[in-house]
Amino acid sequence: MVHPSFRAPALGRVTAVEASDIPALAAGTAIFGTGGGGAVYSSQIVAERALTEHGPVPLVTVDELGPDDLVICMSGIGAPTVGIEMLFGTHQIDTLAREGQAVAGRPITALMAAEIGGSNGVGPIGWAARLGLKVLDGDGMGRAFPNAAMVSMNVAGVPCDFAVLTDVVGNVSTLKTVDLHWMERHARALTVASGSICLGIHYPLTASTARGAVVEGTVSAAIRVGHALLSSPDPVAAVAGELDGAILLTGKIIDLDRRTEGGFARGSVTLAGTGADRGRLQRLELQNENLVVLEDGEVLVSVPDNVTIIDAETGHAISTESLRYGQRVAVLAWACDPIWRTERGLELAGPRAFGYDLPYTPFRGGSR
Template identity: 35%
Template sequence: MKYLTEESIENIATGAAVLGTGGGGDPYIGKLLAKEAIKKYGPVKVITMDELDDEALVVPVSGMGAPTVTIEKLSTEEEIIKPVNKLEEILGKKVDVIIPIEIGGTNSLVPVVAAAKKGVPILDADAIGRAFPEAQMVTFYLEGYDSSPVTIADEKGNCAVIYPINGIWSERLARALTVEMGGKMTICDYSLSGEQVKKAAIKGTLTLAEEIGSILNLMKDSKEAIDSMIDKLDGFKLFEAKVIDIKRKLSGGFTKGFVEFKGINNDESKYSILFQNEYLIAKKNKKTICTTPDLISILDYETGKAVTTDKLKYGMRVICVSFPCNDKWRTKKGIETAGPKYFGYEEEYVPVEKLYNKFIEEE
């Protein structure tokens, strides 16, 4: 994949929705934005980490806010590009490469708009390997990099610059601005050198999203496609069920809630998933079967396509799958930053493969 085409955008949107674990914004919106930008400004070149110059200025571009808000408040080109331009003004240099901050939903494709508009390549990598709800939940923070300066813009034309002392304060200050800006905005943080990015980023994730999307989009049998995807990601099928209850609320710039399921196909078990923008903990009959930072994804039973937290509906039939997270999240700092206890849950983090084996043994 040397250049992004409309076909690759279609596949990336589908694959990123799976890796986005329910969050990262509506992939359909991101797909429309990216396709329009390519039509307007031309193809966007994709470069690998091996092709990245050590001296290059690499800038992440992403949306921040609650997925439920993004359905009604669409991003504009001005909102996406304004933080990049402001960052260039502050740093006194031009951006060389754009990188997605996370590989999930809209946030995999919003950077394409910025790259197309600026005429620069996009890096085949990201800083999470999935989606997470808070700004410090990135491998750049795990590596100890400075997030400052941070530039922010909304669809009204407002633009702000903050100089947080670390990634945690970047989240706190930017989240407060997000709420004031109506629940969503665009942000640039962790502007880094190519050398720094090579040390911390997770490589090949745009290509991975495209490959997953290709499997789900091209294979006619959705069950076969899901099985193929699970094999590719060393993942697990947790359950097949229908939604029997769902509670969502907008709180502090996040979409928070839970969804409950009842098993289908002769499975009488009860399942539940807790979420904060992204799916965080999955349970079977109140026993944990997967927990953050490992990935939990809900797929439509008929199509195999991922269902984001804002699209879940009563009666929907789904297949829940899980995948191991990148090893960077299984470190002590990674678990402290994005493990279940950070989100206020009592569970200890246990790798999904261990939980799954225990789950199978108890069947």
């Protein structure tokens, strides 16, 4: 089953990503990270250097893929808190490309971000430049999610043939599991054993299997959102406007409970309103990403809709692992891609998929 509604609204497309596009891409993917996907700073530096050394990376649509193209997702997996200190090595990229082609039995011609959010939205650009590959203008989430099964290809019923993981030590593991839930269990266990961070490839796609199964146009969208943030005198309002979103609260962090367990960053953050929002309190529940926003016992927004904590002055996203007591922030929310509002999408990534016994109420533009 495929879902034509996956296609993103028409946007100003980018046909090649250059080094000068990376700051905007990083700013945009940090917003789309919804708190997760990893901090973008190190990935931004690596991607800029790769593009400077190897040149621009072609950015192609699903319709531009040929019959001989093989697209594969390359991304980091693990706890973002660990990823700040344990960086990927270039040998991991080369190993994954070599092992992935051997398992697939054909050349890989393009990379795609498993999730456009956070460092996993920036990394594939630099990795593709190093490998001499093109990048598909799309991803498997339209945001970031913490679980390998939470991808649009799984919603569409496209099977994942294999995955390959490698760590900084040089260990390589090839997985062929019965479904994505088993892949998540096995990949997470291997990642924890490797220090809670790995680099991996999975979900080989062709032109026919990618069509209707990926969230299209998200690389271009991230660059556009990033440019709005970086160029506007009021970046908070500019980003909210680009996403047709809303600022739920402007305030400061007064309590933070964050821990790394089971390969995830888990916890909650409490914010007290300032200025016009003085006297209000909100709590956000976290599992790598921001999952639920509560105020006065009421759910304001929940997964699969998007919530990002941003700096109240600069508009830059603050990832889960970078949250600190006393930060002045704003809580930004916007609607998810329509695929996640289907019955299968909510089964995989709605509140109950994360253990919250809550009904899903769709977030709609500036209001719920």
